[in-house]
Amino acid sequence: MDKQRADEIITKYFTKIYGFSLKKAFSYAEAEEICASIVEELYASLLKARDINNIDGYIWRISEYTYSKYVSSVKKHQGISIDEIFLPFEDAYDLEDDREVLFRLRREIAFLTKTRREIVYSYYYENKSVAAISKQLDIPIGTVKWHLNQARHELKEGFTMERKIGRLGMKPIKAINIDHSGAPGLNGGPEFYLNDSLNLNIVYSVYYTSRTKEEIAEELGVTPVFIEDKICLLESNGFLVRKAGGKHTTFVGFAPPLYSLEKYESKLKKQLEIAKLLAKDYADSVRQAISDVGEAYIPSGNRELLEAAAIFYGVANKCVLDVKRDLSPYYIKTTDGGNYIVNVEMERTQADKDYVPTLQPTVMWACGNMVRCSGKYPVYSWSIDSRYSSRKGGWENNLVSDYEYLYEFMTGTIADDLANEDKFRRLRERQFISESNEVNIMVVQGAAEEFFNRIPNLNEGFKKQFADYAFEYAQAVVRDYPPQMRDLVFSWTAGGFISKEVALMVMDVLYANGTFQPLTEREKITSNLILFTDILPPDAKKDSI
Structure with a gap:
């Protein structure tokens, strides 16, 4: 097969390959590693292949084959033991009857703290020694052993408890509108952060009750690993506020239901x-x-x-x-x-x-008071949009540059010619000037x-x-x-x-x-x-x- 055709197939099926990898992996990092291995193997196979009648089946077979090689070379332990709980490790073919147990193990590992989770994964799934993990994380060997011991207790406890999915996990909220009073940033207003449904529900989950990261995860029906980065983003931008005991609250306003x-x-x-x-x-x-x-x-x-x-x-x-x-x-x-x-x-x-x-x-x-000031010209605008005005787009469409262009027009700095076509198009789009330049x-x-x-x-x-x-x-x-x-x-x-x-x-x-x-x-x-x-x-x- 020629290189161009192989490239087209890889591009077309990449999402499915990554999805396959996610199902097999215990972390996003591992999924990426598996996916890269499959793509490498598949690309080499495609270049050698002549006629492929069932491309879907071919790709699936190569994926399973590559994953099997990955299991045999990387995951040498076919089972792990945590405080007398024996859990076989999932390979490519068997353990259909134990999928529920494996799912619960994955879930409980995801509820560990970030450092503890990384240590458990490195030790049990990557077969790294305590000394290697100590060097990798730059922490004492005794600390690694302590984390492993604590993880055993937490995982055992997690297996005996019933984790509840909160209301937001069953019925997440949806925003009709996101308003702000103040100055937007370079990325715009708060909708830049809160238009993301998961971000919005994370913030709302701590609105009436302060929660830790783990409690937020339970309320949303997800694992902490899935929302760690989002919590960090929201906290660093002020949408979440950390309190004593690792709990979070918010000062974002939500009207009562x-x-x-x-x-x-x-x-x-x-x-x-x-x-x-x-x-x-x-x-x-x-x-x-x-x-x-x-x-x-x-x-x-x-x-x-x-x-x-x-x-x-x-x-x-x-x-x-x-x-x-x-x-x-x-x-x-x-x-x-x-x-x-x-x-x-x-x-x-x-x-x-x-x-x-x-x-x-x-x-x-x-919508307003909207104030726009120019640092370039002596220009200051005030406006409030309502049903008495015909202006469209609200604050996002009310740009400082609109008034700067108008000032340039009024001072004769710009002419209605090809060089200034974009400026005049914008002024007419906002109806700040008429077709006859009034x-x-x-x-x-x-x-x-x-x-x-x-x-x-x-x-x-x-x-x-x-x-x-x-x-x-x-x-x-x-x-x-x-x-x-x-x-x-x-x-x-x-x-x-x-x-x-x-x-x-x-x-x-x-x-x-x-x-x-x-x-x-x-x-x-x-x-x-x-x-x-x-x-x-x-x-x-x-x-x-």
């Missing part, structure tokens, strides 16, 4: 009451505060867009109740530079199924801090009207959370009782009562999005205010 619709609607009704009051007095004070901001560009020339953005910002950021809690433990610092609080949304079950809802379902989602987002000439400082704080008298309800509601909510999460939940529930949800309600009131006119499709592009910089767009004269 049950919720009360009646309690939720009660909160919404109180927030709607607040929103109606804010739409009267507070909204007017915000509009007045920014009335003399003149150096601004609004695509449609409709000043209501700027006023609505300022009101949304004010309600979401300057109406919070004063709650003093230390939230520093909840910020997860990752090795790729991330620094954020994490909340995982899962499917939840309504506890009060007999309750008849009294409010129409409304989407209360909002800027589609609001631009304020000046510093963002100066603009936002104009927006007044909500007076303390108004806050006190609702503080008692907010604190009482928060106290009821935190009871459903584990102790380590309660400061965060109380702070966000009580302190943020007037926040983005209420800001959306205020917008609903202002657009419904005619204070603001309905948004056009072009205006939805820039709704609650403002770019602060040192210049205005070239066409600012005809549309600026």
